[in-house]
Amino acid sequence: MTTLEQVRERAESDAKTYGYYLTPDKEILRDLLEGLRKNEERYGYPSCPCRLASGKIEYDRDIICPCDYRDPDIEEYGFCYCALYVRKDVHEGKKDIEPIPERRPQEKQMRAYTESPETQTKKTQKTTRESEKPSAPKMKLYYCRQCGYVCFREEPPYICPICKAKKEMFAELKATTEIRENPT
Ligand code: SF4
Secondary structure (H helix, E strand, O other): OOOHHHHHHHHHHHHHHHOOEEOOOHHHHHHHHHHHHHHHHHHOOOEOOOOOOOOOHHHHHHHEOOOOOHHHHHHHHOEOOOOOEEOHHHHOOOOOOOOOOOOOOHHHHHHHHHHOHHHHHOOOOOOOOHHHOOOOOOOEEEEEOOOOOEEEEOOOOOEOOOOOOEHHHEEEOOOOOOOOOOOO
16 A cells, blocks of 8 residues: 555655655645545546546546646646646745646546546436447557657647657557568
């Protein structure tokens, strides 16, 4: 079982790697780390403590902390959606933390809502019609044209985790099968 201290160390190390800081508010920090710890225990991965997870990794991949939206949010606002990770000026109190718009696409939020174990248990008496079932994500192979990083996801990440190139630098990798005739 992952301990709160392990979650803290992981977040601190990640913040250091990318030149960020953890929120200076000790109470909020503890709550967010505890939320990550609980989600990891519940789902097997640390999904965002501020968002509803579906409990299915194929749907939640983009909100596993640090989520796909952290870097663009920090760049634009100075902190991530939960404000766990913050920029230096925010950490030094030169900029306030305020609510920011959700960058996660709405269809992904809706899918998490329909698939979430919490909402599923509320539907005990109801049967779900075929047409109401969320469609399975269409996974594709993408590669970063700058560094060659390859990932298998619904869509490319906002920022390449290796070289920090933007989403636009990713291209779809199409697999081809070539059948050669046996020369003998
Ligand atoms: S919003 Fe912040 S805390 Fe939530 S997953 Fe993204 S980086 Fe982690």
